[in-house]
Amino acid sequence: MAVAPRRVGAEGSATRAAMLGAAEALMRDEGYGAVSTRRVATRAGLKPSLVHYYFPTTDDLLIALFRRGADQSDEMLEAALSADDPLRALWDFFADTSRTALTLEFMALANHRKTIRSFMVEHSEQMRARQVELLSRLFGKAGTGLDGCPPAGLSLVLAGIGRALIMEGGLGVTAGHAEARAFVEQWLVRLAAERELQD
Amino acid sequence: MAVAPRRVGAEGSATRAAMLGAAEALMRDEGYGAVSTRRVATRAGLKPSLVHYYFPTTDDLLIALFRRGADQSDEMLEAALSADDPLRALWDFFADTSRTALTLEFMALANHRKTIRSFMVEHSEQMRARQVELLSRLFGKAGTGLDGCPPAGLSLVLAGIGRALIMEGGLGVTAGHAEARAFVEQWLVRLAAERELQD
Amino acid sequence: MAVAPRRVGAEGSATRAAMLGAAEALMRDEGYGAVSTRRVATRAGLKPSLVHYYFPTTDDLLIALFRRGADQSDEMLEAALSADDPLRALWDFFADTSRTALTLEFMALANHRKTIRSFMVEHSEQMRARQVELLSRLFGKAGTGLDGCPPAGLSLVLAGIGRALIMEGGLGVTAGHAEARAFVEQWLVRLAAERELQD
Amino acid sequence: MAVAPRRVGAEGSATRAAMLGAAEALMRDEGYGAVSTRRVATRAGLKPSLVHYYFPTTDDLLIALFRRGADQSDEMLEAALSADDPLRALWDFFADTSRTALTLEFMALANHRKTIRSFMVEHSEQMRARQVELLSRLFGKAGTGLDGCPPAGLSLVLAGIGRALIMEGGLGVTAGHAEARAFVEQWLVRLAAERELQD
DNA sequence: AATGAATGAGATTTCATTCAT
DNA sequence: CATGAATGAAATCTCATTCAT
Secondary structure, eight states, X not given: OOOOOOOOXXXXXXXXXXXXXXXXXXXXXXXXXGOOXXXXXXXXXXXXXXXXXXXXXXXXXXXXXXXXXHHHHHHHHHHHHTSSSHHHHHHHHHTOHHHHHHHHHHHHHHTTOHHHHHHHHHHHHHHHHHHHHHHHHHHOTTOOTTTTOOHHHHHHHHHHHHHHHHHHHHHTOOTTHHHHHHHXXXXXXXXXXXXXXXX | XXXXXXXXXXTTOHHHHHHHHHHHHHHHHHOGGGOOHHXXXXXXXXXXXXXXXXXXXXXXXXXXXXXXXXXXXXXXXXXXXXXXXXXXXXHHHHTOHHHHHHHHHHHHHHTTOHHHHHHHHHHHHXXXXXXXXXXXXXXXXXXXXXXXXXXXXXXXXXXXXXXXXXXXXXXXXXXXXXXXXXXHHHHXXXXXXXXXXXX | OOOOOOOOSOTTOHHHHHXXXXXXXXXXXXXXXXXXXXXXXXXXXXXHHHHHHHSSSHHHHHHHHHHHHHHHHHHHHHHHHTXXXXXXXXXXXXXXHHHHHHHXXXXXXXXXXXXXXXXXXXXXXXXXXXXXXXXXXXXXXXXXXXXXXXXXXXXXXHHHHHHHHHHHHHHTOOTTHHHHHHHHHHHHHHHHHHHHHHO | OOOOOOOOSOTTOHHHHHHHHHHHXXXXXXXXXXXXXXXXXXXXXXXXXXXXXXXXXXXXHHHHHHHXXXXXXXXXXXXXXXXXXXXXXXXXXXXXXXXXXXXXXXXXXXXXXXXXXXXXXXXXXXXXXXXHHHHHHHHOXXXXXXXXXXXXXXXXXXXXXXXXXXXXXXXXXXXXXXXXXXXXXHHHHXXXXXHHHHX
């Protein structure tokens, strides 16, 4: 008796997953503005009311979607950081189209959804901290082989370049992309060498 | 550069400018989703119908707003490229908060407004081309002093890092920012030296 | 240029009056809970959106309705107070079915509409003050002929009895009504006599 | 007195009582409009479906709530009528804030819930009849000491004044309240004297 | 050049209720 | 006894857009 009446729809429900899937697809294809109760329902082949049964408010839906994506990112990041070549894996992570495209949508969304914003900030900081932790282990606290750039700086720089590639790529702008990729590539090679020296 | 100009109120009208100002403020403060006929009118202290009189459709308004911003960006870019230290000026341009925040909103908007998207793409490509033109003159076609990274790559890399700083800064995430800025700073110094050698 | 964009629909518009009429009828017939955008529109033979065009929020509609009723009450009260037999006129005012039934609905409504509540309170106090003003002139400050009951007390007592008659009458309860009316009647006679003595 | 009892959960269940308690609190705090299946469940810390398990329809819940309140009123009234000073006890009963506030909500509710209305009417009539019965015993059928006002009239008059005090008090209007209370007080004294003479 | 009126669509949310387990 | 899932209806509100003046 007397249990908290919220938290509807078991975390593992198939219906719930379908809704999140539809919401994610909409966000990816048409931007966060397209994620509405109705459209999610239609896309998932369900009734609009059912969406509200699982996610009482639109914020609840968006937060659940963000959480799911964040968990996936966490897993990908962990896999990257324990890979043979962690730097390259980290770069691949930053340059991963589907994940980063969603992240960008959430960043735009965070601008006017305060609930989302706090989740974003917390998660971004966690991820950067985790990367710094690993990069520090790889290169020592002194900094990376990139002219002594410290791990936190390297994390931001790679993330920024990755996002720019994906953002522009999504729009269809590609000038300079190959050159930028090659530039980063040459960094990775240099850093890998640096690391071997250190060992 | 001018594209088909669409007949929308006198280009120089004060009323028109007030509307664009209100629209820009809304977009900056609350995201592109807040830019609606009615809210623009309210914010500008005008009647909603008047907005439609000047901008028949919402797309027209958004495009006009984008154009105005693009023109400002063009001017800023031209000023930067003819500055004493064009590289530093270019970087300052990329790291300029107010302008970039709007650009990010437009990028998000382009995801579900096809009319906007084409304007965005066209303008992005123009700007990159213009930068390449200048950087090539500075460093020769062989590439910059950054390990031979060609101008187009450098343009994207700087733009990406600048945007990341602003995006994250807007959210309140600042880990790694100082380090990344110092890293870019050291580039600018190196490139300036390189350039003097070349002269 | 630059006028406040609210205050839609001229105060004298026929459409606006039709909406208020429909809202009032609904409130009288089915209680304040029945006053919804849709039902008002349907009852007035108009489209629901038009209701929102005239009254952006439901509170706006309810406040406008209250104001209209308050103005009518004010007029009725003034007429009563300047009648030949002001006391009887005041009692007739309190026992007026249609007006009081609405007042009762607004009182119930005020319980959970904070905007309404403040209007109600202000108006109730004004009306009582106005009545006290007149009754004081009629009987002197010492009090009425009802065993020295002061004007403010008499105002509340008459209002309460009138409301009880109307509330119960609306439900179909009538036991004691004739007796209560006769009781008040005998007061009025007594007070009228008292007043003549005083003159 | 018992009417057809409808099968709704064990009459004495603690869960049931919790629901009625939540419903009553909601009605008191936010008006009858706030009494919905879901809100009652949330407030009681129970699942919405459970409310429907005990009270198939919302009307069933409201009727049960009304019944419970009516029973309490009956007890209070009986206690009052057998008190040392029945008249004062009756007046205290009419001026009792917590009970009367709920009664007023039910009166408003009765306006658009026909099922509630008939219960209200029946109970109101019963209560008045009971009061008349007692007052007649106290004063004889001829009427009370209030200028011969018969018991039924006195009942309505006192109820009306009591309700007005509570209604207005709830809103924060208090002008004339002290005077009205003093006026009734002086009645009670007069009636008590009258009664002793009669004995 | 400007504005009031009107409208249809859709977004968000809350609801009562049913059903199967 | 009790609960989770589902659904259709409706309430509130915002929007873009059209039209007549």
